[in-house]
Amino acid sequence: MPEQTTSVAAGRGTVRTLARILPFVRPFLGRTIVSLFVYIALVLVSLSVPVVLQWIIDGPLAAGDPAQVWPAAVVVLALGVAEGLLIMLRRWLVLTPSTHIEASMRNALYAKLQDLPVAFHDRWQSGQLLSRSMGDLGLIRRWLAFGVILLVGNVVIIVVGFGILFTWSWQLALVFIVASIPMWVVGFRFEHRYSVVSRRAQDQQGDLATTVEESVHGIRVLKAFGRGTHSLENFLHQAEELRGTELEKARSIAGLWLWLLLIPDVAFALSLLGGVVLAAGGQLTVGGLIAFFAAAAVLRWPIESIGWLLSMTFETRTAVERIFEVLDEPDLIRDPEHPQTIAEPRGRLVFDRVHFRYQDSPDSVPDLLDDIVLEVEPGETMALVGLTGSGKTTLTALTTRLYDVTGGAVRLDGVDIRELTREELRARIAMAFEEATLFSASVRENVLLGRPELDPGSPEGEAVLDEALEIAQADFVAALPHGADTTIGEEGLSLSGGQRQRIALARAVAARPSVLVLDDPLSALDVDTEARVEAGLRRVLASTTALIVAHRPSTVQLADRVALLEHGRITDVGRHSELLARNEHYRYVISSLEEGRDTETADEGVTA
Ligand SMILES: Nc1ncnc2c1ncn2[C@@H]1O[C@H](COP(=O)(O)OP(=O)(O)OP(=O)(O)O)[C@@H](O)[C@H]1O
The missing domain is CATH 3.40.50.300 (P-loop containing nucleotide triphosphate hydrolases)
Known part of the structure; x- marks a missing residue:
């Protein structure tokens, strides 16, 4: 793959790079936004369960009126059913657009490859083009199908959830949020490192695809010259390099995960400590304390998921860069704006x-x-x-x-x-x-x-x-x-x-x-x-x-x-x-x- 093209999109930010797929997404934008709202509604439904819990504990239970527990149980059941239906609706909404978008991007890429002059194909390895039109587009599809929706949805949910926590107890919510701040710091520091490694891994996958393609294509020559072992060694070397990069990727994700699991736990523990003190001092009801932790438990997954959603987003950014390196390639051999025709072809x-x-x-x-x-x-x-x-x-x-x-x-x-x-x-x-x-x-x-x-x-x-x-x-x-x-x-x-x-x-x-x-x-x-x-x-x-x-x-x-x-x-x-x-x-x-x-x-x- 030519060096000069690798750096073309390197300077672009993640959001700007990802925004480049908007023209392909536009026909399905409405549906994608609806599925985002469905997802937010879904988590809001889960967040409302603790509200009902607080009402049961501080209301009927505290007042010793068990008759009123039943309507509340029915509400919780209805919320559970609503959650299930929303999950189905969200999946149905995202599946079709993402596959359509992948197909239209693949078609655009193929059309571009057909259109680009031979000079381009002289410079580019076929495996690189193959891995871009298969692997990278698959990544983009998965990100569109759930990555982007979960990422945006979870950020919204975390903000809303923190808001709800504040209404219950601003002191506890403050402890919880302050204790969570290191997680964001870790996430942002992770971005840069991970983007570099993920780009390397995707390029190495392309090189490996080229080697496989060339050796399958030239199998006769390899066999005739007894170069099979040499070709295998070459392949193993490249595969080993890719394995090393994938390990590096996994290590950096593991490092991120460590913090993403540890920090919410610490935040939880500190809030619990504060909660017990507040409840003992009468500044918080028992129902409020339980509801706070039930809501914090609902928020836990959105908080934890941010890590892998970020890594997925950075990988997708790399995939988008790699696709657009081809799509942006200037097409120097093109049709004229006002073409002439040969009225009487003679063949001179x-x-x-x-x-x-x-x-x-x-x-x-x-x-x-x-x-x-x-x-x-x-x-x-x-x-x-x-x-x-x-x-x-x-x-x-x-x-x-x-x-x-x-x-x-x-x-x-x-x-x-x-x-x-x-x-x-x-x-x-x-x-x-x-x-x-x-x-x-x-x-x-x-x-x-x-x-x-x-x-x-x-x-x-x-x-x-x-x-x-x-x-x-x-x-x-x-x-x-x-x-x-x-x-x-x-x-x-x-x-x-x-x-x-x-x-x-x-x-x-x-x-x-x-x-x-x-x-x-x-x-x-x-x-x-x-x-x-x-x-x-x-x-x-x-x-x-x-x-x-x-x-x-x-x-x-x-x-x-x-x-x-x-x-x-x-x-x-x-x-x-x-x-x-x-x-x-x-x-x-x-x-x-x-x-x-x-x-x-x-x-x-x-x-x-
Ligand atoms: N895609 C390419 N990029 C850069 N140089 C090239 C490319 N294709 C051919 N060349 C170079 O251009 C020169 C002429 O090549 P070309 O294939 O046109 O010669 P030819 O007269 O047809 O040779 P032959 O009789 O062996 O087929 C050669 O030196 C070759 O190395």
Whole structure:
């Protein structure tokens, strides 16, 4: 997780930080406030029992009139029933809003994650995002469901309760309150320490989630390289760190609890002593003394609960900070206010003096892409060739605004792509990557991902699917247990690399874009399949503009022209044969591609 984001909200106070969830709470504010009043009413009902007790002791009992005890007993019973009903009402009132608020915050977070540019995801660990969208939101829900209501309610009840105690005996109430003051001091000192530890624990949970996610994701590599033990050690180390922090948290809560239990006891003892003296001196009735302690006993739980409610509130504050660190992240790649549209899409793609550097690249390093000028005509297939690390993938990523150019412009049919909505841009330009990411869904849904307007089950959807699978030579789909309706595993892991690439290619083709951008999407195919896919692609490429990153000489053969990327610049553009004839660096790159190809073929021979 990036350091700079950690400190963004650090300066905010607890109340201001928590107030940030108000927009999500607003639709349920009325209900939440009602449940707060219900809770206060509930404790007031419990506080009224001692009042009845005092009346019984000082009235009918003192006067020796047992007949009047019965109505009082009925009142106590009615108060008990009212208490039960209020408890039910409160639970019913809070349950629905808190789950709705959690869901709407989770949706907002997910929408933001979808919207944020790739540069953000480059910087953030997936486990951190996962723990924020699950653990932190769960904490906020629990706090909203009862934490905040109990906290505010209990503070109100303590104030009201102290008021009632005062009316019975101001001397006793004063002793009780003064003896309770150290508890508030302890509570406030606890805030700062606990916030720091709780933040650390929540961040460590995120790191641990990242480790689990990465090791599950990379389980094949870990097993193949025998790194399972090392990975386990790493995990244990992180888990141990988290355990240490949780212990530290528990210790500081335990310290708080000690005081929170001890102080009311001392307050009780001192008041009792004073009460006995006052009763003996005739300044307090026996009924008043008993009622005082009965009321103080009712107040005991609200007083004790303040400690854990505070710790829960501070944890929630940390959770809110962590959620808003993501929600506040500036979205640098956004739709223009007044977007243009391309009336007649033809597919002319132009890189107009494009510059690009990654956000985190040091100032001393020159732009990765430095004044790129390249024009790809409608229907033309342009191959992009260059040494490894020369920036080919980066250049292709600029076409769909996965990253924005840092200088110059990419234009589609004469329109700067930043002037288009991202929806329109991504409908016009489709991409397939070397690393084919598939989703846990059917083959059909994966392939038709770029055609949301199509009903996947409709005849038209079926026709697009069949054509795309045929072009990508994905005939293996028919042999899957449920054909195109087979759910492919997480990220398509149950398919081979070549099969996944072909489905990803079919997905790009099915999008029927004006421009197809392919980043070495055939790398995992054997020579025969590659040749068949290329034949299929040629049909599509005849009518579609294409920019293809080529890592193999055979991919270059597909192209009408080739652009050579060298030290961040396009240094030559022309037909393959022309470049071979005139450009030494091109010959060098092609021969290194051929060498790579020979090695691959030799490897295939060995493994076959
Ligand atoms: N997200 C990123 N953040 C910072 N630097 C990056 C990022 N992605 C790539 N780079 C750097 O940019 C340079 C170009 O990478 P790129 O993947 O575009 O090259 P390429 O020509 O496609 O390489 P290859 O042929 O090996 O796929 C590399 O030095 C790489 O380390």
